[in-house]
Amino acid sequence: MTELEILEKYEPVLRFAKSERFFPMAVEPYLEQCLIFPSGPHGVVEALLHLNEPLVARIGKLKSEQFFLRFINKPLNDSDVWVWWALLSAAGMVGGWFAANFAGIEAVLALSLLGALVIFMLASPIRLRIIPAALAVLFFVVAEVVPVWFFLHPSRYISVAVEYLILLPIYLIVLFYLSVRTMKFILDHLIPEAPGMVMDMLSQATEKIARESYFEYAKILEKDPKPVYYGRVLRETDAEANHWTILQYHFFYAFNDWRLAANGMNHHEGDWEMVAVYLKNDEPYAVLFSQHGAGNIEKWRTVRKAVDEHGNDTTHPVVYVALGSHANYSRPEVIRSPVMYKPGRLQQLLFWVDGFIHYLFLLLNPNQRARQIALRQFWTQGGNFLTEEMFASMRDETDHYVVTLPMEIASGDGHRIGLDGQNTREGILKSTSYIKRIMSDRQTTRPHVKEWRRVLLNPEPDWVQYKGLWGVKSMLSEESGPPGPKWDRPRKDQIGVQERKRWGRPLEWLAELENTVPNKK
Template sequence: MNDLELLERYEPVMRYAKGERFFPMAVEPYLERCLLFPSGPLGAAELFSHLNERLVEMLGRLKSHEYFLRFVNKPLFDFDAWIWWGVLSVIGLLGGWFTLGVIGLEIAIAASLAAALVIFMLASPIRLRIIPAVLAVFVFLVLGLAPIWLFLNPMPYVSIAVEYLVLLPIYLLFLFIWLTNVLRWIIERILPEGPGLVMDMLSQATEKIAHEAYHQYADILKKHHQAVYYGRVVREEDESENLWTVLQYHFFYAFNDWRLAANGFNHHEGDWEMVSVYLRNGEPYAVLLSQHGAGNIEAWDKVLKAHDVDGNETTHPIIYAALGSHANYSRPEVIRSPGMYKAGTLQRFLFWCDGLIHYLFLLFNPSQKARKIAIGEIMEHPTHLLQEHAFDEMKDEFDHYVVRLPMEIATGDGLRIGFQGKNSDEPTERSEDFLKKFMSERKVTMIPNREWKRVLLNSEPGWVQYKGLWGVKSLLGEESGPPGPKWDRLKKKQTDVYQRARWEKPLEWLAELEKNKH
């Protein structure tokens, strides 16, 4: 049995959640729409010697890791707009100074700041929702200052005692109740993403980019109708003289829209995921699944497998890909947890802030039930509120979670790709049970051909050697595109990138995951 036949025999069935927009695709159509940018001086210098080469051919010849690809390249999209803003602002400041002096300089500064606000708002729809919040803050600021003007002036026909002991407390109480309710309405209705709003402000893969990436991917599907996996076969012998055959299935997605799809905490262009089937002495041993830069392992006999039309079990493991993030799971899975991020990170802090705000809404709420929940929480756990996970499981008076933690929704109730058999018997869950209707029923473009197109990677085509990022580089590491299937991210105190353990030393990766499993 040759490598391609071996890969086909154990190739996974991929089940996606309803509402998934991006599916495994070929690399070449993605690269045809990408531009390459240097992210450092070495990359910029090297790029000059490859200016007239096609991107697909060039990637394999680049030695430096200081590059990133950009899939969405619309004019004046965020990054480009800020460059133009900076250049035009400098020209405006110089022109204003030399023509009108100080007055011209002031006009140029005002125009530059106004343009910056417009660019910031237009970069992503989520940022437009800040405007009502800012207006609300302004209104309440005016209302908060009103007593200074109102109550310091004598009121005809009203005594000072009535003014300060009756009217002022009533006004302040009314203002406080109105303020808390309006703020709650803003956070829950206008800014439903909570901490995701902050991440979007710092991101080069904004909500607007996510929508545009989907449209570009849908356009690619008009010509390329089939899902693709890149297969690789590795053979090794361990210390006990066991012969291992590692079947790697690499999946490339044009975009990770986890934040938009499932309230996750990041977006990024490009997304590489992998499923590995390990054979020991010719017999299936385990399945390894990539998950958010890490991995998980399942013994072969515990993995769900597809059945043929007669109900017989096949050698095709069923894998459930999470909505937006494309992390792989061996069962229908829904996870609501901040544990995807290390303790002490910015994301965890933002979740805590989100929970604290909602807790204060409960504590100072006109609803007696809400206040009872908040007071009960602080009575039972007086020091708990200062911990990172303090509000993770807390619910409000309507039995809703107060913190919108990221969710991994690997329900499998959407598109199914791979071996076609008795598909209806495969377990799934309903995405609608965990997502709002507009999220689970958003517009998607399905792949017409549900069978795999298999591409063998053992010869390592040029793009495999590319060490840079497969998506736009952002200020936040989680928002930057990932490296390719072979190379790992650049770590601190490193001057160059190294091969991924799962690529270079798959048996060591297996041993590490087995150790962590136990």
């Protein structure tokens, strides 16, 4: 059996969540659109030596790890729009002067400022979801403050007694009501977006860039509609003379939009994931799954397999891909806590503050049911009071989550890639039960073809040797683009980069997961 044939025999079936926007793709179209930038002195020197070569041709010649790729290179703020805005505003003011003197200028100025606000909202890199909420809060604040002018300036038409004994109490009641509603709106729509907005800015992969990446990926799909995996076959012998065949399936995604898709942790261009099937003495032994730089293991006897058209189990493991993050799971799962992997300290702080503010609002809420939720959490959590685990479990009386925390949604209720068969027997969860309808119903573009295009990494293409990042380098390592399938992420305390354990020492990776993942020995 050839390497391509054995890879095809055990190739996985990938199940995605309903609103997933990015699917395994070929590397070359991504590289054709990318620009490469040096991130250190060695990178600058090498960049000058290979200045006039196409990126696809030179990427494998670069020896240094001091590089990063950038997929979205178009300016997000179109200067022509602002030029037209300035010209039209000036012309409008001139016309307003001739039409109505200063009153005309004031009217045109107001319209001009409104137009500038609209342009800013469309062009700004800040999270688009926060803009409508911010405008609504601004409206509430104006509605509360404007009447103050009325009470500070006595009216000739309303008596003082009517103004202060009737209108003022009514205004204070309305003011209190609007204040409570404004605070609730802030807690429901602004604060949950704040951690993500801060991380977007630091990651240089904002919601705006995530959307642009989706549109560019959709254009690539029109020309190359077939999903791709990069296969690799390794053969090794362990200390007990067992013969191992390791089948690696590497998947490349144009973007990781976990934060936008499921209130997740990070955003970054480029995303490398993999699934490996281990054969021991030619018999399937286990399937290993990449998850956030680490991994998980499932023994073959408990792995879910695709069912063929006759109702028989096949040799194709079913893999559930998490929404946005593309981490791989052996069964449909929804994990709702930032402890699913080791986040950065700033990420932990932001989401903890978000949960703490929501808890205080519940505790001080005039609604008795809300206060009971907060008090019940206080008495039942004990030593976990005000921890992320407490926030992750808080539900209201209708069993909905109270605090928005990151979620890993490997539901499998969306697009499916791989061997066709009796797909309804594979098991799914409904992602709409865990995220808002506006998120689960967002626009998606899926590959028109569901069958894999198989690319054998033997011999290795030049791009495998590229040691830099496959996305923009961020101030926070967790928010930077990933390294390629062969290399570990560059570390500050070492010179150069090391080969990934799962790439070069697959039996060590297997032993590590068997010893560290509970109940998987």
